[in-house]
Amino acid sequence: MDAGAWRIVDETGGMDVLATETEAGDVWFEGALSLDAAAGGLAFRLDDDGGGYVITLTRGGTEVLLQKWLPAPDPLSGRPWFKVTDLQRGQLRRSLQPGEPLAFRLLVVGPYIECTLGDEVVLATLSAERTHGRIGIWAESGSVTATDVRLAPMRQPEHG
Secondary structure (H helix, E strand, O other): OEEEEEEEEEEEEEEEEEEOOOOEOOEEEEEEEEEEEEEEEEEEEEOOOOOEEEEEEEOOOOEEEEEEEEEEEOOOOOOEEEEEEEEEEEEOOOOOOOOOOEEEEEEEEOOEEEEEEOOEEEEEEEOOOOOOEEEEEEEEEEEEEEEEEEEEEOOOOOOO
């Protein structure tokens, strides 16, 4: 499915997410990402409570971080909050410049998660705690644009 261009702008100093209305399980998500925010990136297997997986890029940085955000009560107050787990860190070859498009491809099949940025696989790991949810982009204190966005369902391989 050709999904065109997505743009999200957060000028409040907070975090905002733009995600599909429908959920997906196994999926291929690709396009070109431009970051003009303090931080931003891709999000997938999102739920209505704000939980899911988040890939973070920072303006001028080279680190790529994959985190799992799961709703959980704050241990001190009991109020709704998140348990955040770092799953993997990767590196870009050079720093990400504001507004510079960076090709991305995200493959999520069963527990397998793979993210390619530019022409390099920067994240490849397993996590099956979340198996479906919405897909999107996110921004903190600025804008993130995804152009030439394409989404397609994936099938888990059959071993025989």
